[in-house]
Amino acid sequence: MINTLRLLLWPFSLLYGLVIAIRNFLYDKNIFKSQKFDLPVIVIGNLAVGGTGKSPLTEYLIRLLRDSFKVASLSRGYGRETTGFIYVETTDSFTKVGDEPLQFKTKYPEVTVAVCEDRVEGVKRLKDTHDVIVLDDAFQHRALTPGLSILLFDYESLFKPRLLLPAGNLRDSFTQRKRADLIIITKTPSSLSEEKKTAAVKRMAVNANQQILFSSLSYGSPYNIFNASETKDDLLNQESDILLVTGIANPKPLLNYLEGKCHKIELVSYPDHHSYTEKDMEFIVKKYTALSAKNKIIVSTEKDLQRLRKFLNNPLLSNLPIWIIPVEACFNEEDSRQFTSLILNYCHKKVK
Known part of the structure; x- marks a missing residue:
């Protein structure tokens, strides 16, 4: 069925590919102008639609740079109901600034976080008061x-x-990978063999001047949605049933992490950036109530937390054990050294 659908959609992919090929050609030939800035500007992106781990890597960069530089994070603010340039505050709603920028600001309040659909305009607004x-x-x-x-x-x-x-699921041609300075293969299994790494590098067919690194995801101690200072390392155990509630692009890595750590997992999955409703809350409560184990909990993500905040005072949720599992990007020792060296050398060289 999936292959048949792809075949039916193939002509539209050809048309889409023609449009982006023309657009890229016009930029490559400098017919469409592109602006460059004097200060360090680091872009994180992907070719596919969602789910590659951009947010954990953005946070990794923030932690790496914040002690040495005045750092600003700039996003489009996907899903927000506003337009234009906005400085994100911890008191903002996700409908004003987007869930991921609000997540960054909540976790790193000392760092400037801004949203602007026009990235050039956004950088112009930030460049005079920030180093990176x-x-x-x-x-x-x-x-x-x-x-x-x-x-x-x-x-x-x-x-x-x-x-x-x-x-x-590609929103740009695979050939555009050649524009990247650094390619990171994300969400790699921790036990990935050198043979499989070599196969992955070969599959990417990078240029001689491109560096390729591997990262994985690391999950932290769950914390209570109503009290972030309350954490429990032993929350996940074989006597517990888990209702995993997500509105992210790819819940599979988190699902894989939870499997084997509890008695049973039931997934309630919504689309990426899903705006939760009262009806959703009623459904979640119903699914939680139906779990048979004596020990049962609801687990969600930090990204979802930004969209669940408006229900924290809702009587439906007030007595439920809802826990948030933080996630971070991580590298092995050698790739971490290379990544840190590349980023810091670039920033120190550009910052006067």
Whole structure:
């Protein structure tokens, strides 16, 4: 059925591919102008639609840079109901600034977080008061030329067909990977063999001047949605049933992490950036109540937390054990050293 649908959508993918090929050609030939800035501008992006781990890597960069530089994170603010340039505050709603920027600001309140659909305008507003600007999900925003471009690929998708939208999930041609300075294969299994790493590198067919690294996801101690200071390392155990509630692009890595740590897992999955409703809350409560175990909990993500906040005073949820599991990008020792060296050398060289 899926193959048949892809075949039916293939003509539309060809048309889409023609449009983006013309657009990229016009930028490559400098017919469409692209602006470059003097300060360090780091772009994080991907070619596929969602789910490659951009947010954990953005946070990784924030933690790496915040002690040495005045850092700003700039995002589009996907899903917000506003337009234009906005500084994100911890008291904002996700409908004003988007869930991911609000997550960044909540976790790192000392760092400037801003949203603007026009990245060039956003950088102009930030450049005079910041040393480094990190742009989340801006690889396709070619009106801006980054100083350092980081492109992410989800390991699981590496060996799947490379099809453009709508037949596939690529929003830009795979050939555009050549524009990246650094390619990171994300969500790699911790036990990935050197042989499989070599196969992945070969599959990417990078240029001689491109560096390729591997990262994975690391999950932290769950914390209570009503009290972030309350954490429990022993929350996940074989006597517990878990209702996993997500509105993210790819819940599979988290699902895989939870499997084997509890008696039973039931997934309630909504689309990425889903705006939760009262009806959703009623459904979640119903699914939780139906779990048979004596010990049962609801688990969700930090990204979902930004969209669940408006229900924290709702009587439906007030007595429920809802826990948030934080996630971070991590590298092995050698790749961590290389990544840190690349980023810090670039920033120190550009910052006067």
